[in-house]
Amino acid sequence: MISAVQTDPIVAVSTPSGMGGIAVVRLSGKGADRVIGKCWKGVSLDGIASHSAHLGKVLLEDGSVLDEVVLTFFKGPRSFTGEDVFEISCHGSRWIQRELVNLLVRHGARAAAPGEFTQRAFMNGRMDLAQAEGVIDLISASSKASHRMAMRQANGRFTVYLDNLRDRLIEFASLLELELDFSEEEVEFADRKRLRDLADELLGVLRRLAASYSTGKSLKDGVPVVIAGAPNAGKSTLLNQLLEEEKAIVSDVPGTTRDIIEDTCEVNGILFRFIDTAGLRDTADIVERIGIERAEDRLSRASIILWLLDTTGDTDNQLKEILNRVGELPxxxxxLVCNKVDLANNCESEKYSPAEAGQGESLCGAAAESLFGKETAHLFDACMSISASEGYGIDELKGIMTSLACKEYNPDTDIILTNGRHYAAILRGAEALSRARAALDTGLSADFIAQDVRETLHHLATLTGTISTPDLLASIFSRFCIGK
Structure with missing residues (x-):
């Protein structure tokens, strides 16, 4: 665990491990100028201007040149860590990186622990805890949506949102505390109706935040989309079409796919985790049965399910099987995706035209209606027709999936929870505020209500690190890679 008072110079490679054209070695802390000065040949470091870059050489103890580098200096507190920081851009040779770090350690620096640079930024007031965790998400962002969410957290928008919440709660608490000061005189400074309205408003905000976690986690890790249906319905063909590569084996033999095939792909700025499954049917084949059991497990954890209906086969039995399962996965x-419409007798290729998502219609509306009827459409978020082999309707399908992935939350504008620690704190805060709200209805005295409001404020304070423990900090910053 890193001590909060350490200011000694620390060093680490800040670029990804491996060999590249350029690598950056970061040096931060009190006395960092003395450490680098022992091996630097170039402009004098005395009085060097902040945010300036200089070409020079790094020398080994015997006077030989280790590398020609660019040295960039950031003077504290106007630096990432709040301390004096030197960033040395050297050539990307693994040997040069390793030897440069070792050289600086021999000259008085210490190898940084995972996340120590960011922890120092937090300790020195350069960022709060929520922003620091946003840096982790920003580094690992794998799609436009996850990048946008991480940026809002790292640049402090989440903190501003929380501060506004806390200010409203403090207003609530201050009125109650004022009553406590005059409790013997039985004076109510806080209008109970106003307090109930304020509590309802804040509870709505906290509950919406908590509800966003499911969406946020999916957008961050990849929205799980399971492709399900009868054997030979075209599930593997659709997977290949969505991924735009031949990921799954495709054949006319029913039961070709016997295990889970999974891969990720960014669609319209959102990372989707597409999962092809074994065809759902009764079978005596032990291996195929295991595949079907795994498919059922993935169905229970899916955010979106694409139910493929083979329009060239027995649609009545297929639809009956699908409907039996839809109600079990609320x-x-x-x-409902009607596939192979290019081969079905009741569809003609010239009828293909995009339809609005979510209207209970398909790309081939009249034909699809004859297959499953209007009474079935309302059970699905959308119904459409495609040809996975020919690519008809695939763009429209992607558009519908994008809309369903976000639902009522917009990753470009809304504050969305992606962190399990934040989710737990918001839930606990909402529970405490719910107790305060109930106490207002039952007429409990202000001291009981104030206690629950203070607890809500406590949980919100843990999000930004206003209240923290050494164990919590150690847990959070240990998730960083070394050099960050």
Whole structure:
């Protein structure tokens, strides 16, 4: 665990491990200028201007040149860590990186612990805890949506949002505390109706934040989309079409896919985790049965399920099997996708035209309606027709999936929880505020209500690190890679 009072110079490679054209070695802390000065040949470091870059050489103890580098200096507190920081851009040779770090250690620096640079930024007031965790998400962002969410957290928008919440709660608490000062006189400074309205408003905000976690986690890790249906419905063909590569083996033999095939792909700025599954049917084949059991497990954890209906086969039995399962999976969004419409007798290729998502219609509306009827459409978030082999309707399908992935939350504008620690704190805060709200209805005295409001404020304060423990900090910053 890193001590909060350490200011000694620390050093680490800040670029990804491996060999590249350029690598950056970061040096931060009190006395960092003395450490680098022992091996630097170039402009004098005395009085060097902040945010300036200089070409020079790094020398080994015997006077030989280790590398020609660019030295960039950031004077504290106007630096990432709040301390004096030197960033040395050297050539990307692994040997040069390793030897440069070792050289600086021999000259008085210490190898940085994971996340120590960011922890020092937090300790020195350069960022709060929520922003620091945003840096972790920013580094690991794998899509436009996850990048946008991480940026809002790292640049402090989440903190501003929380501060506004806390200010409203402090207003609530101050009125109650004022009553406590005059409790013997039985004076109510806080209008109970106003307090109830304020509590309802804040509870709504906290509950919406908590509800956003499911969406945020999916957007961050990849929205799980399960492709399900009868054997030979075209699930593997659709997977290949969505991924735009031949990921799964495709054949006319039913039961070709016997295990889970999974891969990720960014669609319209959102990372999707597409999962191809074994065809759902009764079978005596032990291996295929295991594949079907795994498919059922993935269905129970899916955010979106694409139910493929083979329009060239027995649609009545297929639809009956699908409908039996839809009701058992209430947490997922369900799309009924009529596949192989280019081969079905009741569809003609010239009828293909995009339809609005979510209207209970298909790309081939009249034909699809004859297959499953209007009474079935309302069970699904959308119904549409495609040809996975020919690519008809795939762009429209992607558009519908994008809408369902976000639902009522917009990753470009809304504050969305992506961190399990934040989710737990918001839930606990909402529970405490719910107790305060209930106490207002039952007429409890201000001291009981104030206690629950103070607890809500406590949980919100843990999000930004206003209240923290050494164990919490150690847990958070240990998730960083060394050099960050």
């Amino acid at each position: 947490d997922a969004s369900h799309l």
